Amino acid sequence: MKKLSILAMACGCQIWVLCTALGHLLTLSSGLATPRISFPLGSPNRPLQHFQIQDVSNAVTLLLSNDESTLFVGARDAVLSLDVSQPGVFTMKTKMEWKPTPEDLKVCYQKARTELHCQNLVRVLQHINATHLYACGSYAYNPHDTYIVKDSLTMVKDPSNSNVEAKGRCPFNPFQRSTAITIDGELFTGTTSDFWGKKAVISRHLSKDGRPDVNLDKDTSINLLDEPTFVGASTDPADRKVYFFFSEVGKEYSFPDELRVSRVAQVCKGDIGGIRTLQKSWTSFAKAQLLCQPPKDLPFGLIQDIARLQPAEGASTQMLFYGLFTSQWSPNKSAVCVFGIKKIKAVFDGIYKEFNKESHQWNPSRKNYNLGRCGLRNASDSVLTMARLSFLASDVVTPVGGAPVLVSPDQHYSRVAVLRTQAANGKHYTVLFLLSESGWLHKIVLLDGGHHIIEEIQVFSQPQPMANILLSTAKGVVFVGTSERVTKVSVTQCPLYTSCAQCVLARDPFCGWDHASGVCARVSTSLHFGQDVEHGNVTKECGSYNRAMPDPVEKMYISINAIVRLDCTKPTNLATLIWKSPKWDTLPKDLFIQSREGSLVFWANYDTEGTYHCVSVERGFQETIANYIVSLSASPHSFALQPVQKRTTSSDNIQSKTSSEQENSMNQEHANTMMDLDEVDENINWEEVLNPATPVPTPHLPYTQTDSTTPGKALGTQTHRSNIIESFEPQMAKSYHSELIAVSFLLAVCVCVFVLAGLYGWRQRRTFKLGDQVKSEGESLSFEVSGVKPTTYQFDNVSNNAEHAGEM
Missing domain, CATH: 1.20.5 (Single alpha-helices involved in coiled-coils or other helix-helix interfaces)
Structure with a gap:
């Protein structure tokens, strides 16, 4: 019966997964918004600062100094200090080399490790006090650690004498995720402590006041951690606990496949273990599940990163943790959930499950007020035994609001940073910086009714095996460390928006339109700024401002019958382009083609010359961004291109026409053949004209004139390609x-x-045969066909035919 119940539960879980997945496919309601502006790598409008020197790579361990003027970087075989005190300066101050010895490399190679694995990748870099850093590196698959003087980057401790102590402080495998944090000079780590990376530990090292270092319980019959992947650690300044965030296999679920869940674990900073039971082991260790699940969707069980947001000084709000999650079933999906410290504490203060050693099952347990508490040093053995078997909280930690703050159906994010800023109206907004595996950094503001992606910035193009981001709130920059280099990205670029409309439509809580100076700048509570983060209402914030006629107006002089393209580029990804012209009232709109990129394409003739305005529409606001005046030139070659069907007139007839007749004839021809593309198909290679990959050939098109600075193109003479839209196909x-x-x-x-000709001939031959029956022998029949010489036919054996006719 027990096996049947387990099987039924497994089948039920599978049905639940399938039904939930089907429900998600049917709803698809929580998609990520489109980034308003995209800045590819190297874009001049969003300049980035890069730091890269030869022989330095894998610069992914980042640490800021206390005053945030120096960035310490743990890289491969080196530790660097970079000067980041000035906005436009990003230089190296000092470099410390830290390479394995040839003997260590030889031993590493003998263990079948690759060259990259046998380097020393610095994985832990922490402040140990005001003057020194603590560093730990993989060191040829044999972790080493050392103390470093901050100012000079010199070693205080020889790392070759710390082989044993460094195990459990950073992983053997340099590409295995781990976490570390120092609190009052003590080091708390979550990592693996064996060569194969299977033995996961949460430990305290460098303990002060004569306290012993502590670790997880050595009892191998119970796995306190099941194949964890550590992503971060944090502490609550108002409490005495340290929190670790990771994902692991959820053994409490009877699931047929390996189900991974996200966890938060706690330990007390001053825990020194029990007297007889749990000696030098955590008596306060407990863990709980983090649940990040959208409505009617599968949970996001794999936590990728965690960012802590401290409440403002004197504020009544609680400390929040912003967790970045991905899905076990859909690797390309991501979600961000926010967890409050109050909920985490409430879960650890609640009921715990009890592990049954015989059945290896988790059973519900009654509330025990000793579990998850600090100060169990002198507790009885029975209490500590209960703490050893009951360390999994029954309740789960649910996010603030009960659902993710955003869900991305097609982005796999790997890192998250968060800050809070005050807008012009005094309201505080939360801004997220999400780094995707494809190399884009998304800047997102969380709103009351959802979120808005202000911009996306490409920081690297090739996939990176390791990447990390670090936010400096004092400097207002985000540092991105990758396998190639370190990149500094400003959190905002307000002068990028050159008009009040664009500044307000950006909906960036950092930026507002300063009406006094007429520029978009960082908001300040002392000045009045035009800003609307929630709705982007330009009319309300900018008044009657509207750049309806940008100066200068582009003038184009083109020859008749040429293909004209008027260029117009969307200012943002959220804008749509429409063209306006007085011609719309008199001419059919199918004479004009708007490309996917927004350009306008049409034939040039007397009807289509005139003014054209390109208008950008975003959130209901219209702004003219380009104006053209198209005029026909007086070139003698203006009639070079004629439809094929109209070229049957001889040269004598053409010369005999007056100039007015020629003009009327030309206008009539264009009125009849303007959009008949079949008639000019022999003269124009449309595949090349409409394909933006190759230049437009000019031999078949007439000479045209256009200003050298004109962005619009007459395609008859320019090599600029036109972009055709679907409506043209x-x-x-x-x-x-x-x-x-x-x-x-x-x-x-x-x-x-x-x-018909065959039937006619057959009928005539049949008529001839019938005539044979009535003609006498020797009698001739003569007949004449129009256009054919008369012919006389002689008929013989008429009597025989008559006889046969009589017999019939």
Whole structure:
């Protein structure tokens, strides 16, 4: 019966997963918004500062000095200190080399490790006091640690004498995730302590006041941690506890597959273990599940990173943890959930599950007020035994609001940073910085009704095996460390927005339009700024401002029959482009084609010359961003391109026409053939004209004139490519279809003519045979066919035919 119940539970779990997944496919309601502006790598509008020197790579361990003027970087075989005190300066101050010895490398290679694994990748870099750093590196797959003087980056302790002590402080495998934090000079770590990376530990090292270092319980019959992946550690300044965040296999669930869940674990900073039971082991260790699950969707069980947001000084708000999660079933999906410290404490103060050694099952337990508490040094053996078997909280830690603050259906984020800033209206907004595995840094503001992606910035192009981000609130920059270099990204770039409308539409809580100076700048409570983070209402914040006619107006002089393209680029990804012109009232709109990028394409003639305005529309606000005046030139070659069907007139007839007749004829021809692309198909290679990959050939198109600075192009002479939109393709397809119909019709007519001719000939021959029956022998029949010479036919054996006719 027990096996049947387990099987039924497993089947039920699978059905639940399938039903939830189906529900998610049907709803798809929580997608990530589109970034408003995208800045590819090297974009001049969003300059980045890079630091990269030869022989230094894997610069992913980042640490700021207390005054945030120096950035310490743990890299491969080196520790660096970079000067980041000035906004435009990003230089190296000191470099300390820390390489394994040739003997250590030889031993590492003998263990079948690769060259990269046998280097010394610095994985832990922490402040140990005001003058020294603590560092721990993989050191040829044999962890070493050392103390470093901050100012000079010189070693105080020889790392070769610390082989044993460094185990459990940083991993053997340099690419295995781990975490470390120092509190009052003591080091708390979550990592693995064996060569194979299987034995996970949460430990305290460098203990003060004569206290022993503590570790997890050595009792191997109980796994306090099941294949964990550590992502971060933090402490509550108002409490005496340290929190570790990781994901592991959830053994409390009877799931047929390996189900991974996210956890938060706690230990007390001053825990020194029990007297007889749990000696030098945590008596305060407890863990609970972090649940990040959207409504009607599967939970996001893999925590990738954690960021702590401290409440403002004197504020009544609680400390928050922003967790970045991915899905075990959908690797390309990500979510951000916010957990409050009050909820975490309440869960650890609640009921715990009890582990049954015989059945290896978790059973519900009654509330025990000793579990999850600090100060169990002198507790009885029975209490400590209960603490050893009951360390998993029954309740789960749910996020603030009960759901993720954002869900991305197509982005796999790997790192998160968070800060809070005050807008112009005095309201505080939370801003997230999310780094994707594809190399884009997304800046997102959380709103009352959702979120808004202010911008996305590309910080690297190639996939990175390791990456990390560190936020400096004092300097207002985000440092991105990758396998290649360190990049500094400013949290905002307000002068980028050159108009009040664009500044307000950005909805950036850092930026507002200063009406006094007429620029977009960092907001200040002492000045009035035009800003609307929630709605981006330009009319309200900018008044009657509207740049309807940008100066200068672009003038184009082109020849008749040329293909004209007027360029217009969307200012943001959220904007849509529309074209306005007085021609819309008099001409059919199908004469004009708008490309996917927004450019306007049309034929030049007397009807289409005039003014054209490109208008950007975003959140209901319209702003003219380009103006063109298209005029026909007086070039003698203006009539070079003629439709094929119209070229049947001889040169004598053309010369005999007056100039007014020629003009009227030309206008009539254009009125009849302006959009008939089939008629000019022999003269224009449309595949090349509309394909942006290659230049436009000019031999088949007339000479045109255009200003050298004009962004709009007359495609007859310019090598600039036009971009065709989907609406153009049906027109081309329609033209080819009409050709096919015409050819088919002609073929059908020809076949009918041949059939009728054959029937006519057969009928005539039958008539001749009937005439044979009534003619006498030797009598001749003469007949004449129109256009054919008269012919006399002699009929013989008429009597025989008559006889046969009589017999019939």
